Amino acid sequence: MAGLAVRPARILIAALSGVLAALVGTGTWIAAQARDEQGRAGDKQAALLAAGTHAKNLVSLDYRTVDTDLRRILDTSTGVAKTEYTTNAGKLKSTTVENKVVQHGVLRATGLVSMTGTTAKVLVVADVEIRWDGSKSPPEDRYYRWQMDVSKVGGLWLVSKVVQVQ
Template sequence: MTNLSLRLGRPLILVLAGLLVVLAVAGLWIGAQERDAQARADERRAAIDAAGAHAVSLLSLHYKTVDADARRILDTSTGAAREEYEANLGRLKSTTVANKVVQDGVLRATGLVSLTGSAAKVLVVADVDIRWEGSKTPPQDRFYRWSMDLTKVGGVWLVSKAVQV
């Protein structure tokens, strides 16, 4: 190799090495951005799913499984919402069993209003078919719309407030 080609080759190698470093850093940055975006999308989906599951739990009651049904309501709630459900639990159970209530809740729609840190607000639309086993009363359809506040507790989204709208 001539002296001239050595002088030209070294800068070219340095430029290529620099370009390779820039590309590697850009790839790492883009990957980190993608992971952050996916994590935010996962959080949104988890909050929405938690609100929907809570709504179905509220509406799905059967007089034969009322204890397990009530447990699902409590397991998906926290704070003021949980306290309210606990306060009304005895009446809910006795009424459900005495009237042989069978309710089948169906989730129709959910939408995220806001998500900041460990707090979220979700709008929920759900319907329920209510019947009374052994009764001649015809089944009834009822339609519910809620605004639910959720709080992340121990890595899990729980409903802390549910207001019918």
């Protein structure tokens, strides 16, 4: 009779061990999902911030600090965008200095269009006031709307493509 009492106890212990293992596995899976979602949310915010920072750099130029301004544009770009900026930097610098351009930009909004892995598409809205030191011309207001492709490179989100949209 004692042998019969031991068998149900072993079955009960085995069943409880199985339930405990399932609970631990489920808890581990839920924690991993939460970490992944937190990582995705962080990447979304970082992609939006990268596009917004890049836009602000594009619309904030001053003939007195043009080298630093251009460096900021290059530092927030990669790929095709960086190649284009590098190619055009000399002309932009000379035009900015010769015309004594002072642009003060304001970032209005960013919005995530899509995100897959390490790339994102972001819509960006920025406005700029342009004036020319020493000129009698009144300042001009300009309004920019871009779609920016942003890529995660070496842990940093950088703008890889900029297309002006209407």
